[in-house]
Amino acid sequence: MTSVKDFRIDEPATTADLGRGAFVFTDDYSVFDWGKMPNQIPEKGATLCTMGAFNFQLLEENHIPTHYEGVRLPGHEGTLDLGEALSTGTAPEEMVISLTQVPDLPFEGRSYDYDAYHADAGENYLIPLEIVFRNRVPVGSSLRSRTDPADHGLDSEAWPDEPVDLDRPIVEFSTKYEEQDRYLDREEADRIAGVADIDQLEELARAVNHIVTRQAQEADLVHEDGKIECLYHDGQIRIADVVGTFDENRFSYDGQQVSKEVVRQYHKRTQPEWVAAVGEAKERASEEGVADWKSLCEVSPQPLDRSVIDAMRDLYCAGTNAYVDGAVFDAPSLDAAVDAVRDL
Known part of the structure; x- marks a missing residue:
């Protein structure tokens, strides 16, 4: 079980073969790695499942391998594609996926034992990395404290006091299963990836970023940054987890965040x-x-006011409608939803 979606195993993976299971998206939310917060945001789970399934189908159409198999609806037998599910008038909350192995990552002394992880994983495993891509460097980004503009080909000695749009996206590697995420240099990331090729992981991250950015532009959304997670099986790397949602990625609209970042910044202020x-x-x-x-x-953490919950619900729903170009959820226009969260 993860912090905001439940994980079900239908057929376990083996050392040789992928298994089968599902993500069941909930209305929980998490900020600052806390896990489940005191409140839920109504319909949030359905928006994430819808947007994630939509993006997986886009990736498959562009010949990018993933672990996605479809969605399920209550009362319907079998697995549906997203279009079939939405044609029933119901947004899905359950995503069917191929499963790989996730061995234990021992913590000994002050370090994690990745050698033990890979000894158990063999060549069918979830790569214990997050591959982060950045199209924009906002004020307050950790990248500013860790690097200089010149490290990324920018003609500036210091980071400016406004967001910086990048001509070429930055790709970084971060730990996935450590209690506190940390960014890695390429050599350590390569070691942690095991037999998976680090250059191919970067190539896949750039491809996913390109597709999500292009789709966002169709809805007048700016895709600022995001991440992918991947599995390795039988010599192939596949995109895993969920991609391109308002929890995994940061989007903005007319200068206003349209993502989990809104509620994250709200907690910082309140x-x-x-x-x-x-x-x-x-x-x-x-x-x-x-x-x-x-x-x-x-x-x-303390519970949110009802007005904040309602505003976040409308933002997730309106943003998803805009991104998938359909009236999936009963929600105000994206303009109205964005205006409502500007004052939080």
């Missing part, structure tokens, strides 16, 4: 004590070599 406590707990965990940083956090 619950700064909790946000600070999360940061302190993560730092302390790193210093003490503790994997479970949440056990060190002395402050818990």
Whole structure:
């Protein structure tokens, strides 16, 4: 089980063969790696499933291999493609996927044992990396503290005080299963990837970014950044998890965020004590070599006001309608939904 979607195994993977299972999307949300927050956002799960399925079908049409097999609806037998599901008047909440192996990642002392992970994984495994792509570097991005503009071919000695649009997207590698995500240099990322080719992972990330960016432009959305996760099976790398949703990626519309980033920034403004406590707990965990940083956090998040929940529901629904170019959800226009969250 993950923080905002449930995971079901129908046929387990083996050392040689992929299995079969499903993601069941919930209306939970998570910010700052906390896991399930006190509230739910109505219909959020259905928007993520719809947008994710739409993108997987786009990738398959562009000959990019994925683990996606279709969607399921309550009361309907078998697996449907997204169009078949939506023709019933119901947005899906369950995505059928091929499964690979996910071995345990031992934590010993102050480090994770990736050699043990790959010894158990063989050549059928979820690659324990997130491959991050960036089309824009907003103010406050961690990239600004970790790198200089010149590292990315930009003609500037310091990062400017406004967002920077990139002529060529930046691709980075981050850990996936460590309690605190950390960015990796290419050599360490290559080691953690195992037998999967690091250059091919970057190539796939750029291809997915291109397709999602192009689709976003059709809806007047700006695709700022996102990530992919991948599996390796029988010598082939496939896109896994979910791609191009308002939880995995950041989009904006007329200068306003249209993604989970809205509620993330809302917590920064309205619950700064909790946000600070999360940061302190993560730092302390790193210093003490503790994997479970949440056990060190002395402050818990507070519930959202109903008006914020309603505004976020409309943003997810209106944004999905715009992205897939269809009236899937009963929602205001994207302009109206965006205006409503500007004042949060």
